[in-house]
Amino acid sequence: MSKTTRPDECTANPTIYLAFELGARTWKLALSTDRGARPRHYTVEAGHLSAVWAAVGRARARWQLGPTTPVVSCYEAGRDGFWLHRALEAAGVRNLVVDPASIERDRRAKAVKTDRVDAERLLELLQRWAAGHQRLRVVRVPSVEEEDARQREREVGVVKGVRVAVRNRITSLLVAQGVRTAVRADFGTQVATWRTGDGRPLPPRLQERLQREWEEVQALTRRIATVEAARGRDLRAGATPAAQQTRALMQLKGIGATSAALFVDEFFAWRRFRNGREVGALAGLTPTPYQSGTSVREQGISKAGNWRVRAMAVEIAWCWLQFQPESTLARWYRRRFGGGPARLRRIGIVALARKLLVALWRYLEAGVIPDGATFKTA
Numbered sequence: 444m445s446k447t448t449r450p451d452e453c454t455a456n457p458t459i460y461l462a463f464e465l466g467a468r469t470w471k472l473a474l475s476t477d478r479g480a481r482p483r484h485y486t487v488e489a490g491h492l493s494a495v496w497a498a499v500g501r502a503r504a505r506w507q508l509g510p511t512t513p514v515v516s517c518y519e520a521g522r523d524g525f526w527l528h529r530a531l532e533a534a535g536v537r538n539l540v541v542d543p544a545s546i547e548r549d550r551r552a553k554a555v556k557t558d559r560v561d562a563e564r565l566l567e568l569l570q571r572w573a574a575g576h577q578r579l580r581v582v583r584v585p586s587v588e589e590e591d592a593r594q595r596e597r598e599v600g601v602v603k604g605v606r607v608a609v610r611n612r613i614t615s616l617l618v619a620q621g622v623r624t625a626v627r628a629d630f631g632t633q634v635a636t637w638r639t640g641d642g643r644p645l646p647p648r649l650q651e652r653l654q655r656e657w658e659e660v661q662a663l664t665r666r667i668a669t670v671e672a673a674r675g676r677d678l679r680a681g682a683t684p685a686a687q688q689t690r691a692l693m694q695l696k697g698i699g700a701t702s703a704a705l706f707v708d709e710f711f712a713w714r715r716f717r718n719g720r721e722v723g724a725l726a727g728l729t730p731t732p733y734q735s736g737t738s739v740r741e742q743g744i745s746k747a748g749n750w751r752v753r754a755m756a757v758e759i760a761w762c763w764l765q766f767q768p769e770s771t772l773a774r775w776y777r778r779r780f781g782g783g784p785a786r787l788r789r790i791g792i793v794a795l796a797r798k799l800l801v802a803l804w805r806y807l808e809a810g811v812i813p814d815g816a817t818f819k820t821a
Contacts, residue, residue: 457508460573461499461536462566463518463527464558465489473562474502475570482563492530517569519543520582528584539572541565544747545580589713592685595674596705599667600751606663613656620645631657674704685712688807694818695806697766702759706800709752711807719801726753728797744793756796763799771814772798 457476464471472485472495483502487494503512516531517539531538546568548554571577610626617624621640624633634653637645645653678686678700685707692703716722723729727748733740746753764773772795780791802813 457506457512458573459499459502459506459508459512459514460566460569461514461516462562462569463516464562464565465518465521465523465527466558467522469558470495471558471562472498473559473566474499475566476506476508477570477573480506482566484559484562496534513537515539515569515573517541517565517579519546519565525584525590529587539569539579540582540584541568542580542582583714585713592712593708595670595677596701596708597751599670599674599701600705602663602667602670606660606667609656609660609663613653613660616649616653616656620649626657626660630660671700675700678704688712691807692803695767695813696817696819697762698759702755705751705755706803709749711804716804716808719804722801722804723797725749726756726797726800728753728756728793728800752800753796756800757792760792760796760799763795767813767816770816772802774815 457478460475460477462473464473466489468489470487470489470491472487473482474485475482483505485498485501487498499514503510514536515538516536518527518541520540520542525540528538528540546565568577568579572579613626613630617637622637622645624637631654634645634650634657639645678689688707688711689700689703692698692706693700710722710725714725716725720729724745725748727744727746727750729745731742731745733742763770764776767773775798776791776795780788780794783791799813802811805811806813
């Protein structure tokens, strides 16, 4: 995300400001001009762009503005993604996708929460931003290709989560009957042989349900294998910078195909960082100190970033300790946190994750190999 204060189009010429409040069925539009005109509100069907242009046309006619009057718009990042941004930009509209978590609220006032009020508040922020009096945290919009490159990694992550949920449900059903066993590859053939805690066979309908649940686990496993095979083919055949970065990360011990592809597709392939602080901030791994008078405490990491990269960075930090024990980062962790209690080691692994993420960025950006790191054999 980037902080922006004033667009180039803010001149003496009139400008129409448009704020969207996007809903599942309808969109609320709030329009005004930089001449202090009273906001106009319109309701259109969700996704109906022709209705949006018609509303802008009616507003132009009411304010007696020409068809070439520039339009600046904004909406909060969310379910509708970035297709609306691309459509607005293609139509000549200067659009901002705003981070909803960065919009300030008056905590002393009672919250009036309606779509109309939200659209008008967003419109006010847009006008203040255009005048240079408001800072908006704007989302960096990926290209269509960059967004599409992330689909495989995200699909694998989602499907693995669903598979874990199904396996946990199977375990819960068995525990409710007094059966405690691991869900292994031979589960389908073992269901009929198990006995409840009081010695009875599993009820027939429960057996049928368990078989269906197991079939779902197998189907999800096949789906994961299919997606991972497609990812492997892309990686072997790809000559793109993203594929080269993924292969470079995979050469380091402790980093596999899944983590390398996630780091590249979510972070390094399409984001441009100026320093290590930006890398840590985008992953939500920056500290949040609190100091007021004599009260000083650390509130933990911000978590205001890409949670997928953050979770994977922590996981890879543990792997780094195992597979890169002689690296400078691993020695730093052992010296600083290795002899402490479990809680201190968990805190330390987050610090190591941030340092490791910055080191990987420098490795890909400038070819600086992490100190003491070793590579896999051919």
